[in-house]
Amino acid sequence: MxxxxxxxxxxxxxxxxxxxxxxxxxxxxxxxxxxxxxxxxxxxxxxxxxxxxETNIDARLKPRKSLKAKLEELPPLPRSSNCYIYRVPQRLCQENEKAYAPQVVSIDPLHHGKQHLKSMEKEKQRYLKEFLERTGAKLEDLLNLITEKEQQLRSCYAEEIEFDREEFVEMILVDAMFIIEVLLRSQFRDLQNQEDHIFEKPFFIQDIWYEIWLLENQIPFFILQDIFNLETISELVKNWKPIIELTYEFFKSLEAVNGKLKKFENNNVEVKHFTDFIRTCHPPLVKSAPRPKKRKVVTAPSVIQLNQAGAKFKKSESNESFDITFTKGNLEIPQLKLHLETESLFRNLIAFEQHHYVDNYINNYVFIINHLCNTSKDVELLVQEKIIENWLPDKKCRFFRVQLAKRKKGFRA
Known part of the structure; x- marks a missing residue:
């Protein structure tokens, strides 16, 4: 209780x-x-x-520009003949965007300032500084040259460049001098030093080599020539090779470039940029026959189909990529070496060609190769005949399956 x-x-x-x-x-x-x-x-x-x-109210109260005002403020378009540096269209880059965009260094306003490329800006500036110290050239002379050419330089890009004058001139100068120094140091080893962060690391210069042919990573070639021709510099570089020869030496490890310097001996050949330089090395010296007025839709047979029909394959001794001949049942094709850079190179050449040229040599070549090599067995047969030399690590020859030359609405022959 x-x-x-x-x-x-x-x-x-x-x-x-x-x-x-x-x-x-x-x-x-x-x-x-x-x-x-x-x-x-x-x-x-x-x-x-x-x-x-309140912001919405302010936006509604703020007078909107009329369509007429917007039209009046549109900047004038550069002449189409002056444009030759383009952004790659989405229909091409959606399959492999990295094949077109720089991952290490930007050499143009289209990718300048991107976060993953900023680390190279100091290296580019260092190359400019070392060029000035080594040659005694004056920074003011170079800045004045770029400033005088500003509008001509801007007109080479197919889209409006939004950098102001000071930013644009500085960017073009730093990028142009970086390119010139890379060309010089690759040709004259005594210009390299132990503190060189680019040439002392072989894979680094290889990455740069891959990227300065990208269509979206170009500056006009004429500004490199103008810098070499500048009065205060021309005396300093008279013992060096012309800029076109330095360019050839830098890219001659490419099969399409090696032995093609004679194509540039004619002063009528105007090189627009590095992508254009490599593309110029591909077409044959002899002009092709005029286009027929009427076009036919042709289904190209594969290597295996041709082989089953009795055709024989032979590696051509010609060093012209497009010198493909078919006579008396024998198909002769110049050797094609497949490296890691092959796909990226052809993608950028095709993108440039489709934007700028009427004659689609690169498109036509890739179209033919893609149709010949429809399956892995087609590729294997050409490898056996030494027409294809495959240096790709996976040996799958992905290059032949990307269908580079196809457009959304068919191929333009």
């Missing part, structure tokens, strides 16, 4: 009530804090809503 007036019972009950009261007080405090937080959040949300509402 429990006594109500038992002191111990009262004490126990009092302690229990105190504990419950303390627990309830803590809970009330937490609830109050939660309510205060919710109130603050509501105030903040209400403030943001009011601010957004």
């Amino acid at each position: 429990t006594l109500l007036n038992d002191p111990d019972h009262v004490k126990i009950k009092t302690e229990k009530d105190s504990w419950n009261f303390g627990k309830a007080s803590d809970q009330m405090l937490k609830n109050k804090e939660r309510i205060d937080i919710e109130k603050n959040e509501n105030y903040i949300e209400l403030g943001e809503r009011n601010q957004a509402k």
Whole structure:
């Protein structure tokens, strides 16, 4: 039996009530804090809503530019004949975007300032500084040259360049001098030094070599020539090779370039940029026959189909990529060497050609090769005949399955 007036019972009950009261007080405090937080959040949300509402009101009250005003403010388009540096269309780059965009160094305004390329800016500036110190050339002379050519340089790009004059001139100068130094140091090893972060790391210069033929990573070739012809520099470089020969030496490890310097001996050949230089090395010296007025849709047979029909395959001794002949059942094809850079190179050449040239030599060549090599067995047969030399690590010849020359609405022959 429990006594109500038992002191111990009262004490126990009092302690229990105190504990419950303390627990309830803590809970009330937490609830109050939660309510205060919710109130603050509501105030903040209400403030943001009011601010957004005021912004919308300001936007509505602010007079909008009329279509007429927008049309009047449009900058004049450069002449199409002056444009030759383009952004690759989405229909081409969606299959392999990295084949077109620089990953190490930017040499143009289209990718300048991107975060993953900023680390190279100091290296480019260092190359400019070392050129000035080594040659005694004046920075002011170079800046004045680029400034004088600013509008001509801007007109070479198919899209408007939004950098202001100072930014644009500085960027072109740093990039142009970096290219010139790379060409010089690759040709004259004594210009390299132990502190050279590019040439002292073989894979680094190889990465740069891959990237300065990308269509979206170009500066006009004429500005490199103008720098070489500058009065204060021409005397310094008279013992060096002309810029076109330095370019040839830099790229001659490419099969299509090696032995093709004579194509540039004619002053009528105007090199627009490095992508154009490599493309110029591909077409045959002899002009092709005029296009027929009527076109026929032709289904090209594969290597295996031709072989089953009795055709024989032979590696041509010609060093012209397009010198493909079929006579008396014999198909002769110049050797094609497949390296890691082959796909990227052809993709960029095709993108440039489709933008700029009526004669689609590269497109036609890749179209023919793609149709001949329809399956892995087609490729294997050409490898056996030494027409294809495959240096790709996976040996799958992905190059032949990308269908580079196809357009959305068919191939333009």
